[in-house]
Amino acid sequence: MIYVATYAGMMALRLLQLRAVYPVLLAALFLFSAFRYEVGCDWFGYENQYQVFGAATFPDLLSMNEPLWTAIVMLQVRLDLPYPWLNVISSAIFFWGAHRLAIRQPDKLGFLILLFPVLIINMPMSGIRQGAAIGLICMAFNAFSDRKLLRYLIYVIIAAGIHSSASIFLLLAPLVQGRLTRGRLFLSFLLAIPGGFALMGTDMAATATTRYIGTGIDSAGASYRIALLVMTALLFFTLLTRPWARTFPEDHKIVTIGSLMMLATVPALILSSVVGDRLGYYFIPIQTMILARIPHLPLRTGRGPLTAAPYLALLAVLTVWIVFSDLFAGCYLPYESWLLGLPG
Template identity: 50%
Template structure:
């Protein structure tokens, strides 16, 4: 199968270049562009293809006085601009994918292994977001830039990127709750504050009308919610692994971004605890944390494990490839949404879902 083949090639490529850091950085740019083209120029691929097409039809103006009265105003402005310019609907996927991959690149280039970071995003985040839920995909890309500002202790920039991300998908606004702890050194007090704010944010997310919109839009079948249990379950296991095996080593090796990964791990645990309340809300919240999960996994080779160092480094790749293989081979939902893969990179085919 195409998707599993791509994942295997990328994971094997990362393994083959394990001891060639310079080559990994060069190959990273090739892989980044290839994944962007694969995502941006898909045609009638992705679970939300038709849903966003109808949003495109509903977008009639770029009048900001009207757009700001709608949820996700920047997204509606993009759709309105596309219609004003006479551009076909698939261009919306190009725009959203560009935002996603630019944001991912901003965070990836700060990693000691950008290629590892990028390929770890493929099995779950890239397939589900810029290749399907494109509004949230764009929001996640912008939030990646926000995470970089958080690491640099620039709270105003962090807040700005979160607000812009919320203009694409309102659920991103929950990360504004991290603003008070984006200003200084990480302490246990700040950890407690982060936990409290995360809990309050989750309660707001569940109780607000955003939860109702998400429920009506995404809770369609038991199978979809069942898949969310596995995705969020991986996040929960990642949080447990971080606090049991990685936290102290990370504090010693990468103190500058210890704050964001620790808070991210708390969020992963919280997402797992949200499963009994709503698998859909837990799933949607969890997607925002996958870049932080990838940061943790991609840096395992650089942490001072006293034993089983190679196993710790390889385990995330093995786990994600196994999960991705099971999903692509046995999920009817995947078969329906992503098979066959078609691209319009060499021209738009005739069809109804173009303008």
């Protein structure tokens, strides 16, 4: 129950309003994620990538779907760093991006805590390649809020070089600058259609189709995670969007678009639970922004229960996941760290 105890302890810090501990907690979660040993469902899969990509040559990068990720592994091997350091590198990218987004929140401690039960455990502690890409997309969200198109594109392109699924955010580029109106949203949707077909024609899309669509491969817990995204999006559109626009106008646009894309994960889930789930993870930072800012919005009623509900709901989700999932037990238990040295 180390994971439940960790989350419960963080909830206590938030309840006591100990916001000054944020940098300590950030460092502790980084160490918890980066220096785990044989923990995470993808541990041995990435160990295999370390062996395969480590033997690649620089000309090989030109034919890779994720050349930056391959380059990271190649460089690590050439520096004679053992495989577990790959988790340190990917966790550093994730937590740096999460931190850059967190410090823009009125409650950065709450934001970081709410990331733990789903995003941190599943991404930098397992799917490390997408975890690194999500860290970069967090910085792209900041650039979007600042209306910095070039910076936004740079972060998205780098993220796509690590995990090609991040290229879907290139379709949001027409919305970075200017006000978000129904006309602009509709025009951007029309422009996204050829862009979507172009992405579907890439090797990345062909690989995803071959692996996940119509193959019977499912993502455990995908429907629950996407249900949480959908409920958050509906909460935003029904109760929070107008107070948000008045209180936090600078990032109302990205949160609105992110909430629309949360709803769009439902048809993706129907197509393939793996595809829907993979896309859904990118929107958890925006979901967490919404949930962590509830106490800072001028709501007429129900702010207290709405503030507590996300923390308690995620505690329940984490507990049920740990108690009833054999996959969790096989992937994450027992928790071990190599901070005191690599075993063997």
